Amino acid sequence: xxxxxxxxxxxxxxxxxxxxxxxxxxxxxxxxxxxxxxxxxxxxxxxxxxxxxxxxxxxxxxxxxxxxxxxxxxxxxxxxxxxxxxxxxxxxxxxxxxxxxxxxxxxxxxxxxxxxxxxxxxxxxxxxxxxxxxxxxxxxxxxxxxxxxxxxxxxxxxxxxxxxxxxxxxxxxxxxxxxxxxxxxxxxxxxxxxxxxxxxxxxxxxxxxxxxxxxxxxxxxxxxxxxxxxxxxxxxxxxxxxxxxxx
Amino acid sequence: xxxxxxxxxxxxxxxxxxxxxxxxxxxxxxxxxxxxxxxxxxxxxxxxxxxxxxxxxxxxxxxxxxxxxxxxxxxxxxxxxxxxxxxxxxxxxxxxxxxxxxxxxxxxxxxxxxxxxxxxxxxxxxxxxxxxxxxxxxxxxxxxxxxxxxxxxxxxxxxxxxxxxxxxxxxxxxxxxxxxxxxxxxxxxxxxxxxxxxxxxxxxxxxxxxxxxxxxxxxxxxxxxxxxxxxxxxxx
Numbered sequence: 001x002x003x004x005x006x007x008x009x010x011x012x013x014x015x016x017x018x019x020x021x022x023x024x025x026x027x028x029x030x031x032x033x034x035x036x037x038x039x040x041x042x043x044x045x046x047x048x049x050x051x052x053x054x055x056x057x058x059x060x061x062x063x064x065x066x067x068x069x070x071x072x073x074x075x076x077x078x079x080x081x082x083x084x085x086x087x088x089x090x091x092x093x094x095x096x097x098x099x100x101x102x103x104x105x106x107x108x109x110x111x112x113x114x115x116x117x118x119x120x121x122x123x124x125x126x127x128x129x130x131x132x133x134x135x136x137x138x139x140x141x142x143x144x145x146x147x148x149x150x151x152x153x154x155x156x157x158x159x160x161x162x163x164x165x166x167x168x169x170x171x172x173x174x175x176x177x178x179x180x181x182x183x184x185x186x187x188x189x190x191x192x193x194x195x196x197x198x199x200x201x202x203x204x205x206x207x208x209x210x211x212x213x214x215x216x217x218x219x220x221x222x223x224x225x226x227x228x229x230x231x232x233x234x235x236x237x238x239x240x241x242x243x244x245x246x247x
Numbered sequence: 248x249x250x251x252x253x254x255x256x257x258x259x260x261x262x263x264x265x266x267x268x269x270x271x272x273x274x275x276x277x278x279x280x281x282x283x284x285x286x287x288x289x290x291x292x293x294x295x296x297x298x299x300x301x302x303x304x305x306x307x308x309x310x311x312x313x314x315x316x317x318x319x320x321x322x323x324x325x326x327x328x329x330x331x332x333x334x335x336x337x338x339x340x341x342x343x344x345x346x347x348x349x350x351x352x353x354x355x356x357x358x359x360x361x362x363x364x365x366x367x368x369x370x371x372x373x374x375x376x377x378x379x380x381x382x383x384x385x386x387x388x389x390x391x392x393x394x395x396x397x398x399x400x401x402x403x404x405x406x407x408x409x410x411x412x413x414x415x416x417x418x419x420x421x422x423x424x425x426x427x428x429x430x431x432x433x434x435x436x437x438x439x440x441x442x443x444x445x446x447x448x449x450x451x452x453x454x455x456x457x458x459x460x461x462x463x464x465x466x467x468x469x470x471x472x473x474x475x476x477x478x479x480x481x482x483x
Binding site for chain 2: 007157198201224228
């Protein structure tokens with residue numbers, strides 16, 4: 001099925017098939033993996049890759065995500081900005097056309113992106129636009145006021161949408177989807193993400209890379225999925241329950 | 248610690264747990280707070296009632312958070328459903344307006360008329376042609392009158408659409424007459440160099456009907472003659 005053909009009933013059906021499996025998840029990554037697989041399975045005529053990310057504190061991440069985030073920060077010379085409570089946009093679920101895209105441990109890129117400072121995030125067009133479209137001004141990263149951030153993020157919910165992954169640029173003329181080699185190789189046309197925040201402030205976002213054009217109206221159909229997913233995984237949205245190996 | 252005027256002794260470990268539970272709750276880590284409260288409540292001690300209160304409070308809050316998420320999802324789904332129903336209704340209404348805007352009526356035995364009102368764009372022209380040809384085929388109409396009395400002005404695109412309709416009618420074996428070409432339209436057609444070819448034009452719908460009835464009469468007469476010849480040839 002194509003995403004453009006999705007309607008409310010499609011989303012309801014998708015959820016009713018997915019929900020019982022989420023109830024059995026022992027870690028957030030199990031639930032996220034189930035969601036990513038469900039989206040790819042239902043919309044295989046459109047989706048090349050679906051990924052679920054959650055922001056988690058740097059301290060307590062599994063070694064692979066921890067190392068990835070550390071290496072990324074070092075490469076960008078912002079390792080000094082990494083603190084134990086720095087939020088890392090961590091890959092918790094992945095499903096796609098290539099075998100290595102179906103296990104987060106085998107994924108090579110975007111495993112953990114440190115939201116270490118507004119300046120660093122501004123340098124990653126996709127992430128800065130993602131946060132902006134979810135209603136999170138990236139300046140909050142520098143504020144370090146956990147209480148304000150928690151209150152603010154509790155109400156975050158939104159849609160990130162890039163109609164044309166090849167052409168879309170930000171106000172500085174940079175490609176929103178920076179991985180243009182991936183876009184070309186897999187003929188990615190549209191990218192969208194739906195996200196929200198748990199009451200503790202951890203953001204969860206489902207990002208879907210599609211090889212056909214997905215209008216904004218069709219992507220909006222996926223917004224309820226985030227709330228439904230959050231309602232089933234609130235208990236797992238803490239640092240020590242996010243990954244199976246940490247439980 | 249004083250409770251209702253009475254001093255009670257609380258172990259430091261219990262106070263540490265309380266601090267941890269409150270800290271977790273403040274950070275939104277409600278399940279952590281709940282776990283600490285449950286464990287502390289079952290372990291007994293002077294704060295058991297307090298732990299029970301905290302556990303109930305956090306559990307209720309947690310439940311309301313999950314309910315809120317589900318309610319928000321339901322709201323969005325209902326909104327989406329409404330959007331979809333609205334889109335279907337708008338489409339149905341557009342179709343109805345299209346049909347009302349260009350009615351096709353039978354004005355005589357074997358004669359259907361298409362009174363055109365207003366501008367004709369490509370979408371409307373396609374719809375008109377499709378419906379007209381269907382009606383001609385369904386009713387085995389012999390003549391079609393395309394009446395332009397309600398059209399004030401035409402451009403080259405509109406003129407082309409009308410001519411295509413006339414040609415399509417002829418192709419399926421019916422006779423086509425265009426009526427109601429006013430002074431402005433005539434002038435425009437000449438300026439645009441539009442050729443109407445073999446399509447008949449008359450001034451009014453009345454003249455068109457006369458034309459059609461004569462045409463049908465001539466057809467019937469020709470058919471009768473042909474039948475007589477066939478019958479004559481069959482006689483021994």
